[in-house]
Amino acid sequence: MMLKVSDVKQFLYCPRVVYFTYVMPVHRKVTRKMEYGKEEHLEIERLERRRGFRSYDLSEGERRYRTKLCSERLGVEGVLDMHIVCGSGCFPVEFKNTSRHPGLNHKYQLVCYAMLLEEQYGKPVRHGFLYLIPGKRVHVVEITPNARTFVRKTLDQIKMMIARESFPPAPRRPARCFECEYRNYCADVV
């Protein structure tokens, strides 16, 4: 089965979101926040086209937007916001709408994209970037061997959860449930 890169992010935020997507699909309302997020991504894309590469610590390169990536081997596909191709390699960039330090789920989503880019270009990807929209800050993420292993393990966990149709426990941070669109379907959370 093919998973989405965003499943890695969701699973690490709350595994139940992935359960509700694959095992027991339920209706999910598209919120205003989600619509707004899409518009914002387009705006960033427009602004990025005019910028140099200084914030990525690169002297030159070419930006490629919304690239469809897929790996049969890993069983995962996704659309990457942007990547930079230059003489020293290629680097995935994900746009994130957060002013706080990016979460671990964002980090592993980027690592997963880096693994897909490697397969596409046949070259190792050493690091990637999380572009934090509110402060226009760029956060560097090193793609370490352990981070790759962690992503592979997470993909296996997701596949196992789907195959066994096992309902996972709720996240241990109740704050996450307050913001969740699936909250009504989880009977055991407030």
Added chain:
Amino acid sequence: MYFLTEEEKKHLLKGLLPRSRELGIAEELRGWNWPAPPLQPVYDTVLALYEVANSYCPTNRDLYLRRVRRVFPAPSAAMVQGRVLHAALVHVLVSAKRLIYSVGVAQYQTICRELQELGPVNVESELQALAPEDAADLKRKVAIVTEFEKARIISRIQEILFKQPYIGEDSLAVLAIPVIVEQKLDGSFLGLSPNLSTDAFTVCEPMIVDLKFGERRDFHRLTTTGYALVMESLYEFPVNIGCLVYGSFRGDRLIINKDLHIIDDELRQWFIESRDEKARMVYEEIDPGFPAECYQGCHCYAACHG
């Protein structure tokens, strides 16, 4: 055995240390964030650090036997060997420190001579648990470790003394033997035992060192990770580096390999997951069953398979 070679120092200073600082560890995975998830313990089961870190049995049934069924099989020969060789090393390091303080720098030749004459630690009671040929072999290994470490410390003392003409005892002890052995730590903040003990902790750069005799296993890094988290929870300073020291014997030679590593986000998450999984197993008294294959020489074999 804990001292780094010149190449290892270079690898640490030019490679690992700057990288560990650049890498940036997620704040939620720092030991000082123990009051919040994911570090906050879920169950009130207290585990020893080795119980969280070790995974020789693929299903961890050994832990279930010990903690739920209260079955305590005798340690295997490999376990006794590890314990005894570790004690041999501690004996030399602590005796050397003691000599430096009691004899004093002015009589450094006495320090070196007495250290040279230091006999191996007495391990007769431990050897009784072994077959005679295993006991003889272990005794030989204890002597090798003791001689090796004595020679290393004497040469370090001499090297420091010729560079530092005005050095005092305290400084000599720290420079010649820059490790604290068996440092006691309270792991309660992380749901671990209040009486933990690291094999060694280096003073110059906070680094957890763990000594192993036996094959390398990927989960060995969980030991250094666990101690790093505990240190962070107690003292609130970052501990980013771990070092596993692997000792082995080729005839009469001691071979030492080190695995210097960054205690990164992934190791920290792996440790926490392992803690939660195992604490649940004990708390809920879940028998994890048998693995597809039991490992060679498991000390629980008789208890598991009758």
